Amino acid sequence: MTDWAGLERQYSFSLFKRVPLTLVRGEGTRVFDEDGRAYLDFVAGIASVSLGHSHPVLVQAIQAQAAKLMHVSNLYYSVPQILLAQLLCENSCFDRVFFCNSGTEAVEGAIKLARKWGKVARDGAYEIIVAEDAFHGRTFASLSATAGEKYRAPFTPLLEGFRRVPFNDVPAVRAAIEGNTVAVLLEPIQGEAGVVMPDEDYLPAIRALCDETRILLILDEVQTGMGRTGTLFAHQTYGIEPDIMALAKGLGGGFPIGAFLAREGCSVFAASEHASTFGGNPLACQAAYAVLKYMLDNGLPAEVSAKGDYLCRRLHAVADRHALVVEIRGKGLLLAIGLASAVAERAVHLAMEEGLLVNNVRPDSLRLMPPLTVSNEELDEAVDIIERVIVRLAAELESANEAEEH
Numbered sequence: 001m002t003d004w005a006g007l008e009r010q011y012s013f014s015l016f017k018r019v020p021l022t023l024v025r026g027e028g029t030r031v032f033d034e035d036g037r038a039y040l041d042f043v044a045g046i047a048s049v050s051l052g053h054s055h056p057v058l059v060q061a062i063q064a065q066a067a068k069l070m071h072v073s074n075l076y077y078s079v080p081q082i083l084l085a086q087l088l089c090e091n092s093c094f095d096r097v098f099f100c101n102s103g104t105e106a107v108e109g110a111i112k113l114a115r116k117w118g119k120v121a122r123d124g125a126y127e128i129i130v131a132e133d134a135f136h137g138r139t140f141a142s143l144s145a146t147a148g149e150k151y152r153a154p155f156t157p158l159l160e161g162f163r164r165v166p167f168n169d170v171p172a173v174r175a176a177i178e179g180n181t182v183a184v185l186l187e188p189i190q191g192e193a194g195v196v197m198p199d200e201d202y203l204p205a206i207r208a209l210c211d212e213t214r215i216l217l218i219l220d221e222v223q224t225g226m227g228r229t230g231t232l233f234a235h236q237t238y239g240i241e242p243d244i245m246a247l248a249k250g251l252g253g254g255f256p257i258g259a260f261l262a263r264e265g266c267s268v269f270a271a272s273e274h275a276s277t278f279g280g281n282p283l284a285c286q287a288a289y290a291v292l293k294y295m296l297d298n299g300l301p302a303e304v305s306a307k308g309d310y311l312c313r314r315l316h317a318v319a320d321r322h323a324l325v326v327e328i329r330g331k332g333l334l335l336a337i338g339l340a341s342a343v344a345e346r347a348v349h350l351a352m353e354e355g356l357l358v359n360n361v362r363p364d365s366l367r368l369m370p371p372l373t374v375s376n377e378e379l380d381e382a383v384d385i386i387e388r389v390i391v392r393l394a395a396e397l398e399s400a401n402e403a404e405e406h
């Protein structure tokens, strides 16, 4: 059998800490390795494969569009792009959309839009307040908004104009707002930080503060958007409307596409001030249109909410039985299991052995983000595996402790 890991090591940058598993096929909630072994996929391309693998609606949309028109320049009108923009605006609080290819580009564009708004509406204000532990991407503006020295340190100096405050701390945001502040940029739920939840009143209070001080609220819904947390966008749960929102991941159901959306009042770009060769590409937009239409027609966000509650209840029951599980965090189908010990990486390997893919988002936390189409039976199957893994981990920890004592 081909040594794929060896070839990857030889020819690619050593950037990814990969699990020793080569995936070749997917169907619904399951993926398959080279030997045909099936795994329940509770990573879903990091919350991207929203309709599951090879969903017939998405496959059909991509196949038909690929045969019809795969790419044209934004020098011309493109029907899938226009229809997707319309569907997104009609189902959100936003008036305008720009399409790009990834989450970092969506945040990058949102930052540029806020800066342009600062020039035309706020005397050149440009500073953006961001949160500790935030993750917004790895290109320069979004990296500058991102916390975490491991992401930032190798690339300094970064872009200036970001001020960092603790998450869930409204007075800290108030204290940070000055004359040159143009916006607050937040993830509604901090995904990469380990699925860190906002307090119930945090986002409404930040919205009110932005209104009071006439600055913009930008929400990065790259991970939380597109039904993931039980509403089409996570901010809807908190009863607020941001001025600008970044999307990617689940938008294309696995096909690469990102977008930022804005309300009319801050849609201040003039012609040629922002653009992308592939952004709004007909194939990507047709894929995303099929995903969004399917979600809306089938009431998927509400289903996610119910499934998330169910999964949460079952995980809490596991936590009640095992001291190693100390916390269940998250909303909808973006959940994390907090462990009493930094054994998440080991847990990922044990889960894989048992046929389940999960992500060690933090040394002490596992993140679960299955396709939104996951069935209750598959949730049960995953929880049963997780419980077996917890039992094995607890036994390993105990024998390690005993060995230390002797």
Ligand code: PLP
Residues within 6 Å of the ligand: 046, 102, 103, 104, 105, 107, 135, 136, 137, 138, 187, 191, 192, 220, 221, 222, 223, 248, 249
């Ligand atoms: N913003 C958030 C909240 C994310 O979780 C991510 C990726 O994990 C990004 C931005 C960057 O997205 P991408 O990897 O598509 O550039």
